Amino acid sequence: MIVSQEILDWLVTALRNNPAIALFLAVAIGYPVGTLSYRGLSIGTVAATLIAGLIVGQFDIQISSNVATVFFLLFLFAIGYRVGPQFVRGVAQDGAPQALFAVIVCAMMLGTAYGVARLAGYDVGYGAGLFSGAATSSAALGLSTSAIQGLGLSPDAARAMVGSLSTAFAMTYIFGTIGPILILSQLGPRLLRIDLPAACRAYEKRMGGTGNSSGSAWHHYIMRTYRLLDDSPQVGKRVDEVETMGSPGRCFLDQIRRGEQLLAAHEGTVLKAGDIVSVAGTRSTLRRMFAAGAEEVEDREMLAIPLGGVDIVVTRRAFDGKTLAELAQMEPTHGIFLTRIRRGAMGDDIPILPQTTVHRGDVLTVVGRPQRIRASTGAIGRADFSREETDVPAMFMMIVVGALIGVPVLTLGGVPLTLSIAGGVLLAGIASGWLRSVHPTFGNVPNPVVWFMNAVGLNLFIAVIGINAGPSFVSGVRDVGMSLFLWGMLVTSLPLILAMVLGKYVFRFDDAVVLGCCAGASASTAALGLLTDQAKSQVPTLGYTIPYAVSNTLLTIGGILIVSLL
Numbered sequence: 001m002i003v004s005q006e007i008l009d010w011l012v013t014a015l016r017n018n019p020a021i022a023l024f025l026a027v028a029i030g031y032p033v034g035t036l037s038y039r040g041l042s043i044g045t046v047a048a049t050l051i052a053g054l055i056v057g058q059f060d061i062q063i064s065s066n067v068a069t070v071f072f073l074l075f076l077f078a079i080g081y082r083v084g085p086q087f088v089r090g091v092a093q094d095g096a097p098q099a100l101f102a103v104i105v106c107a108m109m110l111g112t113a114y115g116v117a118r119l120a121g122y123d124v125g126y127g128a129g130l131f132s133g134a135a136t137s138s139a140a141l142g143l144s145t146s147a148i149q150g151l152g153l154s155p156d157a158a159r160a161m162v163g164s165l166s167t168a169f170a171m172t173y174i175f176g177t178i179g180p181i182l183i184l185s186q187l188g189p190r191l192l193r194i195d196l197p198a199a200c201r202a203y204e205k206r207m208g209g210t211g212n213s214s215g216s217a218w219h220h221y222i223m224r225t226y227r228l229l230d231d232s233p234q235v236g237k238r239v240d241e242v243e244t245m246g247s248p249g250r251c252f253l254d255q256i257r258r259g260e261q262l263l264a265a266h267e268g269t270v271l272k273a274g275d276i277v278s279v280a281g282t283r284s285t286l287r288r289m290f291a292a293g294a295e296e297v298e299d300r301e302m303l304a305i306p307l308g309g310v311d312i313v314v315t316r317r318a319f320d321g322k323t324l325a326e327l328a329q330m331e332p333t334h335g336i337f338l339t340r341i342r343r344g345a346m347g348d349d350i351p352i353l354p355q356t357t358v359h360r361g362d363v364l365t366v367v368g369r370p371q372r373i374r375a376s377t378g379a380i381g382r383a384d385f386s387r388e389e390t391d392v393p394a395m396f397m398m399i400v401v402g403a404l405i406g407v408p409v410l411t412l413g414g415v416p417l418t419l420s421i422a423g424g425v426l427l428a429g430i431a432s433g434w435l436r437s438v439h440p441t442f443g444n445v446p447n448p449v450v451w452f453m454n455a456v457g458l459n460l461f462i463a464v465i466g467i468n469a470g471p472s473f474v475s476g477v478r479d480v481g482m483s484l485f486l487w488g489m490l491v492t493s494l495p496l497i498l499a500m501v502l503g504k505y506v507f508r509f510d511d512a513v514v515l516g517c518c519a520g521a522s523a524s525t526a527a528l529g530l531l532t533d534q535a536k537s538q539v540p541t542l543g544y545t546i547p548y549a550v551s552n553t554l555l556t557i558g559g560i561l562i563v564s565l566l
Contacts, residue, residue, distance in 0.1 A: 012059045019063040019467075026053040026463040027456075045455070046138050046462055047173045053463040054170065057470015065149070068464035072142040073425045075457035077399055078450050079139060079556070080429020083549035085361030085437040087430055095546040098517055101499075101507050102550035105521035108495035109135050110558045114565050116487050122168075124148060124566045125161035126480065129168025131562045134491035135555050136176040136523065138458055141169050143422045143559030145465065150420070151563075163472030166465050171477070172488025179492040180524035184500075184515050185531060191497070192504050194511045200537035203512035207355035223254070223280040224290075225299040230273045232293030240267040245289055251281030252334065254372075255302050262301070278302040280337065310373050314362045315381035315438055325354040332379035336372050340365035343545050351538040361437040394443035395432070402428025426556055496522055513543030520547030523555060 015022040027049055034048030113134060117127030128144035131137075148161050189196050228235055234242045239253050253265035257276040263269065271277065276299055279286060290296070314320065319327065327333050341350040342363040350356060358364070364380070366373060377383050406424025435442050445453075499521055503514040512535075519527040520543065531540045 015056070015059055016061055019061055022056050022059075022061045022467055023063060023067070023460065023463050026056045026467060027459050029056075030463070031459060044136075044173075044177050045459060046136075047170065047177065049459045049462045050166070050170050050173070050466045053466020054166070054470045054473045057467040057473070060471055061467050063464050063467055065464070065468070068142075068461050068468075069146075069421075071457045071461040071464070072422060073399060073403070074453045075461060076139060076142070076422055076426045076556070077395070077402075077429040077432070078445075078453035078457065079552060080426045080431075081433040081436070081445055082450055082454070083552050084430040084433020084435075087549040087553055088434045097507055098509075098520075098543065098546040099550045101503060101509075101517055102521040102547035103554060104502065105495060105499045105518075105547075106551050106554040106558065108498055109491070109522075109555070110561060110565075112495050113491045113562060116491055117562075117566060120483065120487055122480075122484075123161065123164065124151075124563055125164030126168045126484065127566045128559065128562045129165040129170075130172055130484065130488055130491060132165075132559060133169040133172030134176045134488045135558070136173060136180075137552075137555040137559065138462060139422075139426070139552075139556035140559030140562075141165065141465070142461060143420060143556060144563050146420050146422050147560050147563035159468070160472060162465070163469040166469035167473050167477060167480070168484055168488075170466075170473070171480075171484050172491070175485070175489050176492045177524075177526070179489065180496055180519065180522045180527045181530055183493060183496050184519055184522075184524070184527045185534060187497070188500050188515050188518070189534075192500055192511070192514065194515070196512070196515070196531070196535045196540075197537070199511035200535045200539040203510060203539050204351070204353055204537065207351075207353035222283055222286065223278060223303055224286055225276055225278045225297050225302050226290050226294040227276050227297050228271060228273055229293050229295065232271075232273065234271050234277075234289075234293070235273050237271060238267065239265045239269045239271070242271065242289075251279055251285050251289065254278045254280060257299060257302060276302070310366055310377070310383055312364045312366060312373075312377055312383055313381045313437065314358055314360050314364060316379065317360070319358055319380055320360045321357060323355050323357055324352065327358065328354075332376045334372070334376075336366045336376050338364055338366055343541075349538050350541055356542075361434075389444070390446060390449050391442075391444045395445055398428045398432045398443065399425050402426070402431075420560055423557055423560060426553065430553065509543060512537075512539045516540030516543030517547050520544040520549075521551050523548055523551045 015025070030049030030052030031045050033052070034045030110131065113127065113131035116122075117130055122130065125148065128148070129141070132141040132144060144165055145162055148165065149158055151158070153161065188194070234245070237245075243251055243253060255278045256263040256265050256269065256271070258272065258274075265277070276297060278299065279289075281289075322330075324338065338352060341352060341356070341358070342365075343350050343359070343361070350362070360381075366376070402424040403421040404424070405427070406421045432443050432445075436444070496518060499518045500514070503509045503517050504511070507517075509517050515531050516528060516539075519525075519531060519540070525548075528540060528544050532538055
C-alpha cells in the first residue's frame with residue numbers, strides 16, 4: 001500500500017509539473033469511452049473527454065487558457081470551413097425556408113435557456129453552460145468562455161464563473177446528445193402522425209424514383225455488348241437516335257466494333273448490320289431496347305470500364321439548381337453515370353432521384369470511360385483530386401484576418417458587445433469553405449486535416465476546460481444538485497418539440513424531410529442517422545444539410561449572446 005501511495009504521489013507531482021501530460025491523458029481516457037454505445041446511444045467523445053478532464057483536474061492542475069484558445073480556434077475554423085458552402089447557399093438562395101426554420105429553432109433554444117436561467121436564478125456561468133450543454137454546442141461553450149473572460153472580472157471571479165460554465169455544460173450535455181435522438185425518432189413520428197418509410201417512398205415516387213429505395217433503380221446501370229442483326233430496329237439509325245429509343249430510360253452507346261475497327265460512338269455515326277455495340281443503361285432499358293434484332297455477345301475489350309469512379313465538385317453556375325433529370329439531357333453528362341452525391345459539412349449522402357436538385361459544392365461520384373469523364377469534368381466543375389498538402393499560409397492568414405475582425409468591442413447601453421476572436425475565426429472558416437467551393441485553387445484543406453482539427457482540436461480544448469474546472473466541479477454540483485440536469489432536459493426538449501410542430505404545420509415541410517430538418521436545426525447528426533435507418537431511405541437527409549449549417553453557426557454565436565443577455 002505504501003508503494004501504491006508513493007506511485008500515486010509521484011504521478012500527481014508529474015502531472016502538476018507537466019500539465020501537457022495531464023492534457024493528453026484526459027483525451028486518451030475520455031475519447032474511447034465516448035465512442036462506446038448501447039443500442040445506438042452514446043454520450044459522445046466531447047462529454048466523455050470533459051468528464052475525464054474534470055476527474056484529472058481533481059489533482060489541482062492548471063493549464064494556460066492560451067493552450068485552449070489555440071485548439072479552439074482551429075476547431076472553429078474547421079467547423080466554418082465544412083459548413084461554408086451550404087451556409088451561404090441556404091441564406092442566399094433556394095434554401096431560404098429551411099435556413100429561416102433553423103434561425104427560428106436556434107432563437108427558441110436561446111430564448112428557452114435564457115428564460116430557464118432567469119427562472120432558476122442561475123448566474124452567467126451556469127446559464128451559459130446550460131445553453132451550451134442542452135444545445136450540445138461545444139463551440140458555444142468556447143465562445144461563452146471567451147465572453148466571460150472579456151467581462152473585466154477579477155482572475156478569481158472569472159475562473160469561478162468558467163468553472164460554473166463547465167459544470168453546467170457537463171451536467172446538461174449528456175441528455176442534450178441523447179434527447180434529440182429519442183424525441184425525433186420515437187416521439188416525432190407519433191406526434192406528427194407520420195409513417196416515415198411510407199412518406200419517403202411516396203416522396204421518391206414524386207421525385208421520379210421507384211419508391212422502393214433511395215433512387216437505386218435510377219442510377220444502377222450495367223454495360224452490355226450486342227451484335228446488331230439484319231432485322232435490328234437500330235440498323236440505319238444514328239447513335240443519338242438509338243440512345244433515345246429506350247425512353248423514358250437513359251442509355252449510352254460507348255463504342256462500336258465494325259469488322260476489325262473499334263470506333264467511338266459519335267452522335268452522327270450510323271449503325272450497320274453486323275456492328276457490335278457497347279451500350280450502358282439500366283437493365284430494364286437495355287432489355288426493352290434489344291429484345292429483338294440483336295444478340296448479346298461478350299467482348300471483353302469493349303466491356304472494360306473503370307469501376308472506381310471519380311469525384312467531381314460542382315462549381316459551374318450552369319449546373320447549380322438543376323435536377324438530375326435536366327442534367328441527364330445536357331451534353332457534358334453524355335456517357336457518364338452517377339453513383340453517389342455527397343453534400344454539406346459531413347458529406348451526407350443525398351438520394352439519387354430524377355428530381356433531386358444539384359447545387360454548387362456538391363460532390364458527384366461518376367463512372368465511365370476516362371475520356372468521357374475528362375470531357376465532362378471541366379463543364380461540371382473540377383475533379384476532387386484534392387492534394388494531400390494543406391494550404392497552410394491561406395488557412396492561417398484567414399484565421400488571422402477573422403481574429404482581427406473579432407477584436408473590436410462595441411459598448412451599447414453599458415454592455416460590451418463583440419464578435420470576439422472566436423466568432424471572427426468562425427466566419428473566416430465559413431468564407432474559406434465557400435471560396436474553396438467556387439474557386440478550386442484557393443485554400444485547400446483536405447478532409448482528413450479538417451477532421452483532425454475538428455475532433456482533436458475540440459477534444460483538447462474540452463480537456464483543458466475540464467482540467468481547469470476540476471477543483472470547482474464538485475462544489476458546483478453540490479450547489480445546484482439535480483435541478484440543473486432537469487432544467488437542461490427542458491431546454492433540450494421544448495424547442496425541439498415546438499420545432500417539429502412548426503416544421504410540419506407552419507413551414508409545411510414534406511413529411512419525408514421535416515424530421516430531417518429538425519435534426520439539422522438541432523445539429524444532431526446521430527438523430528439523422530437513426531431517422532434514415534428507420535426510413536430505409538436517405539430522403540430525410542435532404543432536409544438536414546442547410547439547417548445543420550445554419551444552426552451550427554448560430555448556436556456557436558449564441559455562446560456570446562447568452563452571456564450578453566444574462
